[in-house]
Amino acid sequence: MPGFGLSLGFTMFYLGLIVLIPLAATFLKSSSLGFVQFWHIVTAPRAMASYELTFGASFVAALINLVFGILVAWVLVRYSFPLKKLFDSLVDLPFALPTAVAGISLATLYGPHGWLGRPLEAIGIHAAYSRVGIVIALTFIGLPFIVRTVQPVLEDLDVELEEAAASLGAGRWKTFTRVLLPTIMPAALTGFALAFARGIGEYGSVIFIAGNMPMRTEITPLLIVTELEQFQYADATAIAVAMLVVSFVLLLAINALQRWSGART
Amino acid sequence: MRWLLIGTASLFLVLFLFLPLAVVFGTAFSQGIGMFFGTFADAGTQSAIWLTLVAAAVAVPLNTVFGLAAAWCIGKFEFVGKSTLITLIDLPFSVSPVVAGLAYVLLFGAQGYFGPWLQAHNIHIVFAVPGIVLATVFVTFPFVARELLPMMQAQGNDEEEAALTLGANGWQTFLKVTLPNVKWALVYGIILCNARAMGEFGAVQVVSGRIEGLTNTMPLQIEMLYSDYRFVAAYTVATLLAMLALVTLVVKSIVEWRSGETA
Numbered sequence: 001m002p003g004f005g006l007s008l009g010f011t012m013f014y015l016g017l018i019v020l021i022p023l024a025a026t027f028l029k030s031s032s033l034g035f036v037q038f039w040h041i042v043t044a045p046r047a048m049a050s051y052e053l054t055f056g057a058s059f060v061a062a063l064i065n066l067v068f069g070i071l072v073a074w075v076l077v078r079y080s081f082p083l084k085k086l087f088d089s090l091v092d093l094p095f096a097l098p099t100a101v102a103g104i105s106l107a108t109l110y111g112p113h114g115w116l117g118r119p120l121e122a123i124g125i126h127a128a129y130s131r132v133g134i135v136i137a138l139t140f141i142g143l144p145f146i147v148r149t150v151q152p153v154l155e156d157l158d159v160e161l162e163e164a165a166a167s168l169g170a171g172r173w174k175t176f177t178r179v180l181l182p183t184i185m186p187a188a189l190t191g192f193a194l195a196f197a198r199g200i201g202e203y204g205s206v207i208f209i210a211g212n213m214p215m216r217t218e219i220t221p222l223l224i225v226t227e228l229e230q231f232q233y234a235d236a237t238a239i240a241v242a243m244l245v246v247s248f249v250l251l252l253a254i255n256a257l258q259r260w261s262g263a264r265t
Numbered sequence: 266m267r268w269l270l271i272g273t274a275s276l277f278l279v280l281f282l283f284l285p286l287a288v289v290f291g292t293a294f295s296q297g298i299g300m301f302f303g304t305f306a307d308a309g310t311q312s313a314i315w316l317t318l319v320a321a322a323v324a325v326p327l328n329t330v331f332g333l334a335a336a337w338c339i340g341k342f343e344f345v346g347k348s349t350l351i352t353l354i355d356l357p358f359s360v361s362p363v364v365a366g367l368a369y370v371l372l373f374g375a376q377g378y379f380g381p382w383l384q385a386h387n388i389h390i391v392f393a394v395p396g397i398v399l400a401t402v403f404v405t406f407p408f409v410a411r412e413l414l415p416m417m418q419a420q421g422n423d424e425e426e427a428a429l430t431l432g433a434n435g436w437q438t439f440l441k442v443t444l445p446n447v448k449w450a451l452v453y454g455i456i457l458c459n460a461r462a463m464g465e466f467g468a469v470q471v472v473s474g475r476i477e478g479l480t481n482t483m484p485l486q487i488e489m490l491y492s493d494y495r496f497v498a499a500y501t502v503a504t505l506l507a508m509l510a511l512v513t514l515v516v517k518s519i520v521e522w523r524s525g526e527t528a
Contacts, residue, residue, distance in 0.1 A: 001341050001342065001422060001425060001426070001429070002429075002434075002435035002438075003337060003338075003435050003439070004338055004341075004342050004344075006334075007334040007335070007337040007338035008334075008338040008342075008344070010330075010331070010334045011331065011334050011335040011338055011339075011350070012350075014327075014331045014334075015350075015353060015354065018399075018402055018403055018406055019353070019356055019357055019403065019406060020353070021372070022365070022368035022369055022371075022372055022403070023356070023360070023368055025368060025371050025372050025377075025378055026364070026367065026368045026371055028378075029371050029378075068274070068277045071270065071273060071274050071277070072274045072277065072278065074270065074274075075270055075271050075274040075275075076274075079267060079270070079271055081271050081275075085518075087274075087275065087278050089514050089515075089517070089518050090278060090282045090283065090514070091278070091282070092514055092517060093282050093286065093510060093514065094282075095457070095460075096457075096460045096509075096510035096511075096513040096514055096517075097285075097286075097464070097506070097507060097510040098460075098463070098464025098465070098466060098483075098484050098506045098509075098510070099464065099466050099467070099484075100464070100466040100484035100485075100487050100488055100503075100506075101289060101464070101484070101487065101503045101506050101507055101510075102285060103466075104487060104488075104491050104499060104500070104503060105285040105286070105288040105289045105292075105500075105503070106285055108288050108292060108496075109284055109285055109288050114288075115284065115288070116280070116284065139281060140281050140282075140285065143281060143282070172266070197359050200361070201359070201360065201361030201362065201363075201364070202361075203361065203362055203363050203466065203467035204362075204466035204467050204484070208488075208491070220361075221361050221362075221363040221364075221467065222363075224361075224363050224364065224367060225363055225467075225470070225471060228367065228370070228471060233370075233371070233376050236367055237367065237371060240361075240363075240364045240367050240368075243361055243364055244360065244364060247359040247360050247361070247364075248359075250359060251352065251355065251356065251359045252352075254359075255352060
């Protein structure tokens with residue numbers, strides 16, 4: 001087979017130029033700070049509050065998607081109903097819709113005068129410009145991940161397995177928890193990790209609905225942008241490096257999960 | 266039970282997917298069709314549309330060539346460090362777009378490593394069009410490679426080896442044998458890459474400097490209009506990107522249907 005040298009050479013060159021050198025520069029820049037100052041910046045109260053919010057909101061949103069994602073995947077694979085094809089295609093909308101568009105439309109929808117914001121306001125829930133709003137935006141962004149990882153596993157699943165469980169006297173709930181759930185769990189957890197990782201880095205869809213109050217509704221990516229706009233390059237870089245480390249760890253975890261779920265099926 | 270599950274799932278999808286989309290089109294046309302088209306007469310909006318097209322026109326072909334090269338060497342050959350390479354290709358997916366933008370500022374900005382040299386030679390990358398293009402290339406980096414890789418791996422080398430034995434050269438084999446086999450995955454990768462290239466917000470915002478008429482892309486223009494409380498204009502620009510998203514979903518359905526047919 002020809003072309004190995006050329007294709008690998010180009011791949012490495014392009015990867016280095018576009019991805020590795022810029023990311024390495026970020027690490028290099030932060031190392032010029034010295035450890036004490038670096039640690040001081042990344043553990044400052046405002047930064048800590050932003051991590052807590054970013055991780056917490058991403059986790060809650062991924063959890064919501066875990067439950068509803070499995071439900072949606074199940075309904076799309078097992079049942080036929082009107083508009084099923086349309087719903088199936090629409091699941092990918094958060095992948096295709098630009099985040100700024102999602103951001104303004106969610107902010108309008110859940111804002112005090114919005115179609116959903118007004119009724120929520122009436123029952124005392126302030127959805128927009130609060131932590132609830134951040135979770136809503138991250139739920140939107142993470143929705144396709146779990147549906148699209150669980151769906152193929154459910155499609156491959158043998159219905160006979162459930163019938164066997166049922167004929168052996170297992171009820172619906174028992175069949176679900178003992179037969180179905182263990183089979184789809186590796187895929188579901190992979191989807192969960194993907195949605196969680198995406199949520200942590202997400203910016204565009206969140207900032208419109210978040211309110212962006214320091215210490216309360218300011219996500220970490222926004223804190224980086226704010227520091228940059230005030231020309232605090234050292235602070236922005238240190239926090240960016242903290243985020244990069246988390247991204248790398250999550251990427252390795254996702255790879256391990258994918259190998260595990262691949263080995264199971 | 267069954268209808269309860271279908272009902273709950275449908276309600277969830279309507280609330281989280283259908284309504285946001287409906288808001289975009291509803292608000293854009295809320296002041297009538299004249300107001301809708303009036304937005305496009307604005308020079309700032311026109312220039313934002315143009316810049317978005319330019320960024321995508323550079324980023325998509327570059328990442329397509331990269332995707333083909335990466336899928337070829339990873340899919341057709343065995344070598345040490347292959348799984349590390351695959352992980353590195355995925356890297357831009359897990360890096361926050363804001364951090365990606367910052368990385369380019371640290372390289373090419375006034376305070377950056379190449380900043381003084383660039384300034385001395387009067388080359389502007391950050392807060393100018395090249396920076397926007399670079400940030401777009403970064404965030405859309407893995408899309409084509411990601412779609413092609415599993416296809417190339419699944420196809421194996423048999424057909425290519427047969428072509429080579431019959432006297433075809435490397436490029437002929439690639440163009441006449443490999444490419445037709447992976448064409449649907451390639452089409453899907455390209456449209457996904459394009460959708461993200463035209464819609465990227467965070468990474469581009471960091472490197473743009475947001476000068477209306479010069480360094481605003483469509484998503485940045487939407488943000489600017491929205492912050493100025495020009496909601497109808499913001500949503501009007503947003504409808505173009507929402508339409509792009511819908512076209513992407515339609516093409517995806519067609520690709521799935523066609524590739525299911527040939528498989």
